Amino acid sequence: MLPQLPLDKWEDTKNTLHLFMQIVGKIRLSLFPKTNHWWHVPLYVSCRGLSTRPIPYIERWFEIQFDFIDHQLHVLCSDGRQESFSLEGQSVADFYQSLFDALKKIEVQVSITAKPYDVPFSNIPFAKDTTHASYDPQWVTKYWQALGFVNSTFEIFRARFIGKSTPVHLFWHHADLALTRFSGKKAPTLEGRSKADQEAYSHEAISFGYWVGDDTVREPAFYAYVYPEPENMTDEPLTPTEATWFTDYGYAMAFLPYEAVRKAKHPTEYLLDFLENAYQLCARRADWDVESLTLVP
Secondary structure, three states: OOOOOOHHHHHHHHHHHHHHHHHHHHHHHHHOOOOHHHOOOOEEEOOOEEEOOOEEEOOEEEEEEEEOOOOEEEEEEOOOOEEEEEOOOOOHHHHHHHHHHHHHHOOOOOOOOOOOOOOOOOOOOHHHOOOOOOOOHHHHHHHHHHHHHHHHHHHHHHOOEOOOEOOOEEEOOOOEEEEEEEEEEEOOOOOOOOHHHHHHOOEEEEEEEEEOOOOOOOOOEEEEEEEOOOOOHHHOOOOOOOOEEEOOOOOOEEEEEHHHHHHOOOHHHHHHHHHHHHHHHHHHHOOOOOHHHEOOO
16 A cells, blocks of 8 residues: 655655755756756656666766665765765755765765755755754655655556657656656747746646645645646546646646545556546647557557
8 A cells, every 4th residue: 555645744854855855966967968858857766765877977977876775875886886874864964965975985076056946945055954854764765655656657657658758757846756748849938937947848748747745735746737728727627536626836737636546446547547637638628639649559
């Protein structure tokens, strides 16, 4: 059975881990070759936690791995060198120092903007943040178990589509595990937004994701939305019955509570039903060529 993840039970740990992920993600951002729509930024679910996957570095490559079974942070290099340290008992400042010490030992030099990026709960520079220091391994393991289920289900859903698609990846910005499909057509410029946002939404897209909650949504949930958004999107009925339209972020988002999936008799099929329904109604309302973009077995 999928684990329960009530946000109020582990929010301090979640916030600390989120900042850990931002530090690791910024290292990948700094060194990985720039990819369209910022695909060089995310982290990836692994068999033990989360990973940067191999990052090219001069004539070597290295990888940073969160191990949510033994609760270690591993830095692995292609020349055989490796460094590790415990995730437990670390403040953000400790984690930041320990990670850069580990990189120095394997002779990797990297510079990042060493402060949180657009998170409401902290603006403290990483090197000075002794406030966020909660790490409950039991909750982190439960979080990773949920991520593993979502990752696997999203991969099944991703395989049905033959158009341009992102990998299933975790954006450390808002810590959401996401998958995006593209119609292949350019989209109107996203006015009044950053260059990063304009690049991310340069083409018509339908995005799907999972996150564990924030100040606005106080529970883990799944979402789907389309850009550009057709008029009267919220008039469309959603499936399953627990799914609703959510507009508090300023756009129409199909929303499904994680708890509904967790309690379902067949969680994978239940989640796939939500994803497929959201895609079909968004794609058809946005005038995508649904049939030509669908894999025929």
